[in-house]
Amino acid sequence: MRIVDVNEFYSPTGGGVRTYIDRKMAILAEHGHQLIVVAPGREDREEERPGGGRVIFRRSPPMPFDQNYGLFWDAAPIHALLDRFDPDVVECSSPWRPAWIVAEWQGHAAKAYFFHGDNMEAYAKTYLERLAPPQRIERAFGWYDRYMASFLERFDTVVTNGPALAKRLRARGVRVDAAMTLGIERGLFSPGLRDEDLRAGLLAQCGLPPSGHLLVGIGRHHREKRWPMVIDAVQRAGATLPVGLVLLGQGLASRTLEKHVGDSPHIRLFQPVYDRHRLARIMASADALIHGSSSEPFGLVAYEALACGAPMIVPDEGGAFEASAPGYAEVFRAKDPKDCAAAIGRFFARDQRALRAAAGDAATRVRSDEDHAEALVAHYQGVIAGKRRA
Template sequence: MRVVDTTLFYAQSSGGVHTYVDSKRKGLLARDMEHKVVYPGAETVLQGDFIQLPALNLPMAPGFRFPTRVGLWSHIVAGLQPDLIEAGDPYTPAWAARRAARMLDVPAVAFYHSDLITLLHNRISPVLDGATRAYVRKLYDGFDLVLSPSRVMAERLWDCGLHNVEIQPLGVDAHVFHPNRADPLARARLGLGEHERLLVFAGRGSQEKHLPVLFDALRELGSGYHLLLIGTGPQPEAPGNATVFEHFMPAAEVAAWLASSDALLHAGDQETFGLVALEAMASAIPVICADGGALPEVVPEDCGLRVPPHDGVAMAAAVRVLFEEHDPVAMGERARRHVEAEHGWDKVVDSLVRHYRRLIGARPETRISEHHGPQT
């Protein structure tokens, strides 16, 4: 089986979609399958199984490039002669994936990593909701299968009138994210005292992460608590009891900081999945998260605490409850066991391969392409 992934999100050096594609690729190759990735960049670069195509730089969205030429993109994808094509965003690569799949008469899969409906609702105007739902329905109705990482996102797609949607949770590398990664000198590097609690968040500092809520919580908590932000970019409003690592970190470094912390704080209420919560749980630390988006599905009640969205005072109260009324170490251990049982990448890739084989099996063995000729 030859699978091609295409998404503009792979252009970022990190992020949930990048992790998903890399982890899936590792699993597919281990199963003697072929895998290629087509993604945007500054110029055309062909490097083994990775094809970078020129795309428009987006100054207002650092790290993102937007492809504008659907025809070029679709011809490149089709030229790779895949047995199945998967699109990981709701933009140009998705339309190109659909077109390439029709050229070759192969299945097209879309993964709903990005919640376009909520994104445009919050960043532009609720007035666009109807048009956005119509766009989502028109785009994804042309795919053989749409995968959603969570039930809350699947319900959003079902509400758009789509019927080709199935829930496919994501996974975590439990070898990389492991409690044994803890660094005994980590707290000293941050200048923390022996009894100070180290709280952590890792991810982009975008509007949807609601970092000001974390800042409100730390101001409410005061001394004795410290917040570490990893990869969020500059945060000039961060309180004095916070440390910001603005830059991207390799997964192993992020894993070491997670395992060295006491709990993850996550104020985002629009997550389609919330991979960093899973990484924290794999690192055997509990998660305090907003009770919104997909996070309640990812974090079981015995692995963390949930708080009302947009409420820093409530989050601070939950932090105190965690350390004063619960056993955070035992909670972290339960979180680790949950991840091992439910979210290993092998389990995720096995599920993906079953989806792929079912779709490919429903197609004729010979596919005809007016652009590339017959292939058996």
């Protein structure tokens, strides 16, 4: 099978989408399939990848608020590439110009729209939550769902990256044909990576002895991640418990977070850890992963931490919640720092060995990225077969 992905979110400088696609490209190549990515770039160039994969950058204007990404506009160069490669499936995940470019292409390929996120949840409902309740915001921005319906009807299949996003979209009446749950690179993560010396060192950075409690939060500094709420909850819980919090990440809100932490002695902000093995060791060595975002479509960090045998404290909505289970997690009301603090207290009142044992058992069942790729190909094969019958 040949898949061409017209993808505005594949950045020449890296990022989560690029990590996911590069890994998928390698897995598909191992199974005899070819993935070709068409992405905006600063110049026209092509990169060949092992196994027949290819990334084609077409010179495009940069995104106004993030120069790492570009924007497609002209359909002709994209249509020419689709004609050139004649794929079995053409994928798209941007709801703006690329969706229409793919929808209007006249080739025979099955057209798949892949939801990796939800702008309604990440932006409208996050930034306007202080002005109106969620239901009112959804009604006010109902035009966005109607707009998406206008191009989704031209696609042969509409899929999401997991059940959390599928539930959210379907509740608003947005078409979803299948939830193609993502997976993680299982070989990088293991409970066996736990390092008591590393744990003690991180607690020392938080001004606490090895007998303290270590929470780790991982993610970019963006409003939808709700790190200020997590910080408030940890400070509240810290009034009665020796709790330290290490946050790994950076972003537009980094300066705001630094001010929010202030002179708190037990909370530390660190740069992202790009060394995947070291990141896995940190996850495995934490007493729990703590997560604040209730709008994430898929809890990649939560699943990676679980594969390391780390229990978790998560909100009762969103992708991270889908990774949780009572045996190894405590859940709090989304967006509520007081309830988050209470969940921290409940978590450390439980038998820590039992929590970690339950997480270690669940680690063996975390879905792999190979599982995801195989399921996605099988789904596309069914769509192609149905299209031929029709």
